[in-house]
Amino acid sequence: MHSILGCNHPTFALPWRTLLPYLVALHLLHLGSAQLNVVAPSLHVTAIVGQDVVLRCHLSPCKDAWSSDIRWIQHRSSGLVHHYQNGIDLEQMEEYKGRTELLRDGLSDGILDLRITAVRSTDSGSYICTVEDGDNYAEAVVDLEVSDPFSQIVHPWKVALAVVITLLVASFVVSIVFLHRKRAAQSRELSESFQAFPPPKSL
Template sequence: MAFTSGCNHPSFTLPWRTLLPYLVALHLLQPGSAQITVVAPSLRVTAIVGQDVVLRCHLSPCKDVRNSDIRWIQQRSSRLVHHYRNGVDLGQMEEYKGRTELLRDGLYDGNLDLRITAVSTSDSGSYSCAVQDGDGYADAVVDLEVSDPFSQIVHPWKVALAVVVTILVGSFVINVFLCRKKAAQSRELKRKDAALAELDEISGLSAENLKQLASKLNENADEVEDCNSELKKDCEEMGSGVADLKELAAKLEEYIAVNRRRNVK
């Protein structure tokens, strides 16, 4: 805000003797008691929740108001926000107790500035700055707007819309998840079916091979058995031949022995 208090008591370089006629003339031109005006900023005062804010206004013409009656009034309730009189702070509404301070350093210059600490959104609104002394009464209005950047007004239709959107998004996400899961399960089942078919094919081929091998083994077993029978027969025949040879050998030995005895005689 570009508003500054207008009362700052500038120093005069002209001698009082030069100013005195002007002051007397000014006093004579005023009909009756002197008129005062309270000047307030034309722009709205803005603040954020939790900040301290100063509501400014000042008298015109500037004058010392330390012994005046100064009131800051909340316009919507017409109740006192701060009440100052003759150097003493008086009663105020409960919501502002301990949160307001009239900046007394500026009272000598006609400044009526009020500080409000830790403002909230409920402090937003118009405030009347009023001053009364023996010369008269005047007031002005200061507008204050307190915003909360971390919150917003929630409308029922916005809540309903948010719920509907949340449900739709949730349903879409769930459907996508289920579709993907179903597709993955279908692919897994197809893979398992292919593996089982391949295993069945391999098993069928193995069984056929085993049957062929068993048949060959049976044939070989029969051949071996036939061979064994022939070998057994041959062995038997050879056994009988050996017996004959033994008998023949015995007879030869006996014949030789007889011939030897004959030769000796």
């Protein structure tokens, strides 16, 4: 045993053939630890038309994403819903302009959440969250389902039934009003006839 590092740090002088596998293993471990992963919730995100919704996504393991290239892409059209790079929001699809915001408070912790305001029924679908950092790239998919309780399909027979019921109710109300006025008129006539022809006085 002799020192090859100096500074009184003794070590074994291993031949290169023995040392090489260790160096390769260390290199592979380093590559594995530097791998970029994006994680998204497995459940659908649901919202009602007009609400604000947050699409969640984060890096794993946790890593500062301030200097990353982050894109949220509409899967259906492959259009850019939101594009962030080095602290700047870049161009996006016309239909999402003014309606999206990358929540930057979580970027230092690798959180890539995107808020969409006043969601529309056309916003339903899958969104791809992509992150590019140097030579590393990763993505995950988030599904959004937007419902509109006021846009249910109305069947023609339902419309016809509603019209018939409305007409019946209207006819009933008109009949009641007519009978009430008729009775009031009859009472008034009787009262006037009594005043005009009072009954004879008994002897």
